[in-house]
Amino acid sequence: MSGHAAALPESFVGGTRWRRSVxxxxxxxxxxxxxxxxxxxxxxxATVVYQGGTAEFSTGRISGQDxxxxxxxxxxxxxxxxxxxxxxxxxxxxxxxxxxxxxxQVEQLPGIGPVTIRVEAGDGDPATQEITAAxxxxxxxxxxxxxxxxxxxxxxxxxLASSDVTTRPGAANPxxxxxxxxxxxxxxxxxxxxEVRGLLADTTIGGPLTLPGLRITxxxxxxxxxxxxxxG
Amino acid sequence: xxxxxxxxxxxxVLPADRQRRVVVLALTMLLVVATWWPTxxxxxxxxxxxxxCGPGDANRADLTTRAGVQLRPCLSGVTLRISIPPASSRCGxxxxxxxxxKWSITGVSRSGLQTVRLQDGTTQQLxxxxxREFAVTQDVTLQxxxxxxxxxxxxxxxxxxxxxxxxxxxxxxxxxxxxxESLLRFEFSLLLLPVFTCESxxxxxxxxxxxxxxIPLSVRGCGMxxxxxYVVTTAETGPIQGQYSVRLPDTDVTxxx
Numbered sequence: 001m002s003g004h005a006a007a008l009p010e011s012f013v014g015g016t017r018w019r020r021s022v023x024x025x026x027x028x029x030x031x032x033x034x035x036x037x038x039x040x041x042x043x044x045x046a047t048v049v050y051q052g053g054t055a056e057f058s059t060g061r062i063s064g065q066d067x068x069x070x071x072x073x074x075x076x077x078x079x080x081x082x083x084x085x086x087x088x089x090x091x092x093x094x095x096x097x098x099x100x101x102x103x104x105q106v107e108q109l110p111g112i113g114p115v116t117i118r119v120e121a122g123d124g125d126p127a128t129q130e131i132t133a134a135x136x137x138x139x140x141x142x143x144x145x146x147x148x149x150x151x152x153x154x155x156x157x158x159x160l161a162s163s164d165v166t167t168r169p170g171a172a173n174p175x176x177x178x179x180x181x182x183x184x185x186x187x188x189x190x191x192x193x194x195e196v197r198g199l200l201a202d203t204t205i206g207g208p209l210t211l212p213g214l215r216i217t218x219x220x221x222x223x224x225x226x227x228x229x230x231x232g
Numbered sequence: 233x234x235x236x237x238x239x240x241x242x243x244x245v246l247p248a249d250r251q252r253r254v255v256v257l258a259l260t261m262l263l264v265v266a267t268w269w270p271t272x273x274x275x276x277x278x279x280x281x282x283x284x285c286g287p288g289d290a291n292r293a294d295l296t297t298r299a300g301v302q303l304r305p306c307l308s309g310v311t312l313r314i315s316i317p318p319a320s321s322r323c324g325x326x327x328x329x330x331x332x333x334k335w336s337i338t339g340v341s342r343s344g345l346q347t348v349r350l351q352d353g354t355t356q357q358l359x360x361x362x363x364r365e366f367a368v369t370q371d372v373t374l375q376x377x378x379x380x381x382x383x384x385x386x387x388x389x390x391x392x393x394x395x396x397x398x399x400x401x402x403x404x405x406x407x408x409x410x411x412x413e414s415l416l417r418f419e420f421s422l423l424l425l426p427v428f429t430c431e432s433x434x435x436x437x438x439x440x441x442x443x444x445x446x447i448p449l450s451v452r453g454c455g456m457x458x459x460x461x462y463v464v465t466t467a468e469t470g471p472i473q474g475q476y477s478v479r480l481p482d483t484d485v486t487x488x489x
Contacts, residue, residue: 071376071379071380071382071384071487073380087379087380087381087382087487088487089384089485089487140485140487141487142484142485142486142487143484143485144482144483144484144485145480145481145482145483145485146482147481147482148479148481149388149390149479149480149481149482149483150386150478150479150480150483150485151476151478151479151480152476152477152478152479153473153474153475153476153477154471154472154473154474154475154477155301155464155465155466155471155472155473156463156464156465156477156478157303157305157462157463157464158312158374158460158462158463158464159305159307159308159310159312159409159460159461159462159463160305160306160307160308160462161284161285161306161307161308161351162308163284163285163306164284164285164305164306172284173284179284179285180352180380181308181309181350181351181352181380182308182309182310182378182379182380182381183308183310183379183380184308184310184312184376184379184384185308188478189473192476198485
C-alpha cells in the first residue's frame with residue numbers, strides 16, 4: 001500500500017474507496033430524492049418534523065380550522081450539546097392552507113463561513129393558498145402578522161389550560177401540553193393570519209402535506225426568509 | 233473533469249485539492265440532511281387520553297356567558313392583562329373628558345362575584361364583565377401574568393377588535409372573568425354631571441357597574457387595565473360561527489421570560 005502511495009505525486013497521497021462510497025452515496029441520495037419527489041409531486045402522507053435550532057419562516061397567509069395557540073415547554077439542544085427547557089408558543093391547526101412558504105436556517109461551516117439552507121414552496125400567486133397540510137404544529141418563538149394580521153373565528157377562548165385546546169376532534173390534549181397549571185392557551189374555531197414572518201423552533205406536520213413548487217437550496221451567506229418578500 | 237488514479241487494491245485516488253472539495257461537499261450534504269431529517273419531537277409528551285384538568289377532570293369551571301352559553305373550560309390560572317395606558321395629560325376641558333378615545337363598547341354588564349375553579353383545583357372570586365362590540369383604536373397590549381416562567385405578549389399596532397362586530401356584521405359580545413381590582417378609565421355622565429372622567433379609574437367592583445342588566449350606552453374610554461382569567465366571545469344570542477370576532481392587525485407576538 002505504502003509502495004503505491006510512494007509512487008504517486010505528493011498531491012495524490014491519500015485514498016478513498018470510491019466504489020463503496022459512490023454506492024453508499026447513491027443509496028442515501030436515492031432515499032432522499034424519493035422523499036423530495038414524493039413531496040414535490042404533491043402529497044407526502046407521513047409525519048414531517050423539522051427540528052434543529054431556530055429557523056426563520058414566512059408565508060403570505062396561513063388559514064386553518066380548529067386553531068389553537070398554546071404555551072408549552074420544549075427541550076432544546078444548545079450548540080454545545082447541553083439540553084435546556086424553553087417555553088414556546090405552539091400553534092396548532094387541524095387543517096391548514098398556506099399562500100407560499102419559506103423556511104430558512106443559517107449554519108456556520110468551518111472554512112466556508114455562513115451558509116443558508118432554504119426550503120421554499122408555492123406557486124407565486126398571492127391569490128391562492130396552494131399549500132395544504134393537516135395536523136400542523138409549529139413551535140413559535142415570535143412572529144408578526146402584518147396587514148390584517150391575526151384573525152380568529154367563532155367562539156374564541158383565551159385563558160384555557162394549554163392541555164385543554166381542541167385542534168383535532170376527539171383528541172385529548174392534542175398539542176401535548178403539560179397538565180400542570182401555568183400553561184395558558186387561546187382556542188378558536190378557525191384562524192387566518194396574514195403576511196406572517198417569524199422565528200420557529202420546531203414544526204411537526206402529521207400529514208398529508210401538499211407542497212407544490214418545492215425548492216431546497218443552499219446559498220452562501222446569511223439569506224434568511226426575513227430578507228425576502230413574503231412568499232406567494 | 234475528474235482526474236483519478238487507480239491503486240493496486242482497486243481504490244481510486246483523487247488529487248488532494250479535489251478530495252478537500254469532495255469532503256466539504258459531503259459534510260455540507262450531511263449537515264443538510266442531519267438538520268432536516270425527521271427526528272423525535274422535543275415536546276414534553278403527555279400520554280393520550282389523560283384527564284387534563286385534575287383527577288376525573290374535576291377542576292373544570294362551570295361558567296355561563298351573558299348570552300346563556302354554558303362552558304366547562306379548564307382554566308390555566310394565568311392572568312391575561314388587557315392594558316390600554318391612558319393619556320391623562322390630554323384630558324379635554326369640559327368635565328375633564330377623555331381626549332384620546334382608545335376603546336369603545338356599545339353596552340356593558342357586570343355580574344356579581346362568581347366562584348371560579350382553576351386547573352390546580354383552587355377557586356377564585358371573579359366578576360363576569362361583558363362588553364358589547366368591544367373595539368380598541370390604539371395602544372392595546374395583551375400580556376400574560378403569572379405564566380410558568382414565560383410572558384406571552386400580543387401587541388397590535390392598529391385598530392383591534394376583541395369582540396366588536398363580527399366580520400359578517402353580527403354583534404359580538406365579549407365575556408371576561410376579571411378581578412375586582414381591574415380598572416377601566418372612561419367618561420360617563422349622569423344628568424350632565426361627569427361621574428367618571430379621564431382622570432379617574434373605575435374599579436370593576438365599583439357599584440355603578442353592579443348590575444346584570446345591560447347598560448346600553450355607547451361608552452368610549454381612554455384607558456384600562458383588566459386582569460382576566462378567561463375571555464370568550466359569542467354572539468348576543470348564543471354561540472357564533474363564521475365571524476372573525478377577534479381581529480388583531482399588524483400584531484407582534486412574542487414569548488419572553
